[in-house]
Amino acid sequence: MNCPRDGSALATKSFGETSVEACPTCRGMFFEHGRLNALEPTSGDLEFSTVDGDTFQHADAYGPIRCPRDATTMAKVDFNVDTDIILDYCATCGGFWLDEGELASIHDEVKRLNEAEAEVPDPLLVRISQFFWNFPLPH
Numbered sequence: 001m002n003c004p005r006d007g008s009a010l011a012t013k014s015f016g017e018t019s020v021e022a023c024p025t026c027r028g029m030f031f032e033h034g035r036l037n038a039l040e041p042t043s044g045d046l047e048f049s050t051v052d053g054d055t056f057q058h059a060d061a062y063g064p065i066r067c068p069r070d071a072t073t074m075a076k077v078d079f080n081v082d083t084d085i086i087l088d089y090c091a092t093c094g095g096f097w098l099d100e101g102e103l104a105s106i107h108d109e110v111k112r113l114n115e116a117e118a119e120v121p122d123p124l125l126v127r128i129s130q131f132f133w134n135f136p137l138p139h
Contacts, residue, residue, distance in 0.1 A: 004065035033094030060086040
């Protein structure tokens with residue numbers, strides 16, 4: 001595979017159990033379907049939530065590219081509506097192209113989301129505490 005930005009040959013780069021194809025020149029990376037989820041563990045499906053309901057109409061500083069896997073023009077997707085992280089997504093193979101720095105931004109966002117999720121009380125505990133809070137006291 002070749003880099004969709006500069007044509008350089010992509011090289012396999014490993015992150016623990018996950019491997020991606022990376023460009024040694026521009027430092028972009030191609031994530032096959034499922035690899036982004038494997039690299040950034042969270043309770044949700046990052047890949048699905050990124051493309052589900054997306055308009056695929058986002059501008060970024062890089063412009064359109066073709067998928068390094070199958071040469072399909074990649075769509076622009078918003079990683080999370082609360083961020084300015086715009087990824088390139090191939091609707092044909094399900095892969096993502098991340099430009100330099102986007103993986104670090106995703107990692108920071110996932111960390112923020114995981115911390116926010118940890119702060120949310122367990123619904124069962126909330127219901128139990130509400131029950132006891134509203135429980136009539138003997139007079």
